Amino acid sequence: MFNEVILNAAKYVGAGLATIGLAGAGVGIGTVFGSLILGIARNPSYKDELFKMAILGFALTEAIALFALMIVFLLLFAL
Structure with a gap:
């Protein structure tokens, strides 16, 4: 149970960090x-x-922004 909470927290932190690419774009x-x-x-x-x-x-x-968005969605929904 505790490992699942840590995994979800890391997933959300990683997705938040990946959105920095959208600001750069x-x-x-x-x-x-x-x-x-x-x-x-x-x-x-x-x-x-x-x-x-x-x-x-x-x-x-814009292609770089789409790649960053793809990483965000992979982190949130594929793991």
């Missing part, structure tokens, strides 16, 4: 689009190229 997405705005403000003629790169950066950053 939020910061990364903000940085990507902030840089896009600055780049377009400096040189509007490169708008299309900068937007393509920003979307790629957004997708890669």
Whole structure:
């Protein structure tokens, strides 16, 4: 009984720590689009190229967030 309580506590602590990756992804997405705005403000003629790169950066950053969320769900529901 005591071991089960310890296991559940460790599971919830681990899931909480894994959500830090979601906050980091939020910061990364903000940085990507902030840089896009600055780049377009400096040189509007490169708008299309900068937007393509920003979307790629957004997708890669969001993939990291999804991996972190997947780890959280694995910790909570698979163990």
